[in-house]
Amino acid sequence: MRMKWTFLAAILTMIALLAGCEPLMVLDPKGPQAETTANVIWISIATMAIVVIAVFALMAYVVFKYRASKQSEDYEPPHIEGNHIVESIIVGIPVIIIIFLSIVTVKSNYAVEATPKGYEDQKPLVVYASSSDWKWHFSYPEENIETVNYLYIPTDRALEFRLYSYGPITSFWIPQLGGQKYAMSDMVTTLHLAAEVPGEYMGRNANFSGKGFAENIFHVEAMPEADFDKWVADVKATAEPLTEEKFNELLEPGHLGQLTFSGTHLEFLPPPEGHHHGSSHSDEDEHDSDDAQGAHDEHSNH
Known part of the structure; x- marks a missing residue:
């Protein structure tokens, strides 16, 4: 009887604890x-x-x-093929x-x-998300700004993330917005998302990539389009420009806080030219990629 009440108390305690979990x-x-x-x-x-x-x-x-107690003592079960x-x-x-x-x-x-349902006819916000040990770099080519370890996005708009890595394979994941997808050093993978509820979300690297993996996280904030445009304007007016020297410093292994720059590293260090997995790039996107590569080649010649 005592064991019965102990077991019941343990079950009730577990239910009470789980009820308070998010x-x-x-x-x-x-x-x-x-x-x-x-x-x-x-x-x-x-x-x-x-x-x-x-x-x-x-x-x-x-x-x-x-059960055995139900049968007579001389009961023999039938042979069934x-x-x-x-x-x-x-x-x-x-x-x-x-x-x-x-x-x-x-x-x-x-x-x-695919592009999220209901957003097929909308031009997506393109963000290049690249990882390094142990940080995330977010480049907004159309807005011409770049952030480190945090991501601002507009709500009710298609998002197209183009993922790659400057180090080991990582996995880009914002659990409340979609599934994870790998970022690799020799190719670009594309992830389509959309946020329909303003708020703050957690993003992280979901693939083990060394001793700094546990802190390889980033902050995500979804906001109305007007607030996003205001943030872009503020960054362009106040943020320091991102130089090639500064970006090379950012690629060094280690942890950083949240940083903001005007300009992107795509101007002097474009993404890999390999296979674009999951991409729905248009001809215009390919033209932009060629322009970025041409600018990089010219910079290298100089």
């Missing part, structure tokens, strides 16, 4: 891509819960119905579950790789 960030989406991911997670949890409940219910039924109906059920149901989850997963993968 919701998991991946299950608290603030954008369409993150909502798609959260929906897939909930569908998977519900499917697994149905399987677990059904299995335990059948186990309890079998244990109770065929097999049951085609039972075998079809225990094989068929897992196959159906796998097919269902596969369809859901494939459809969601295509959805999160």
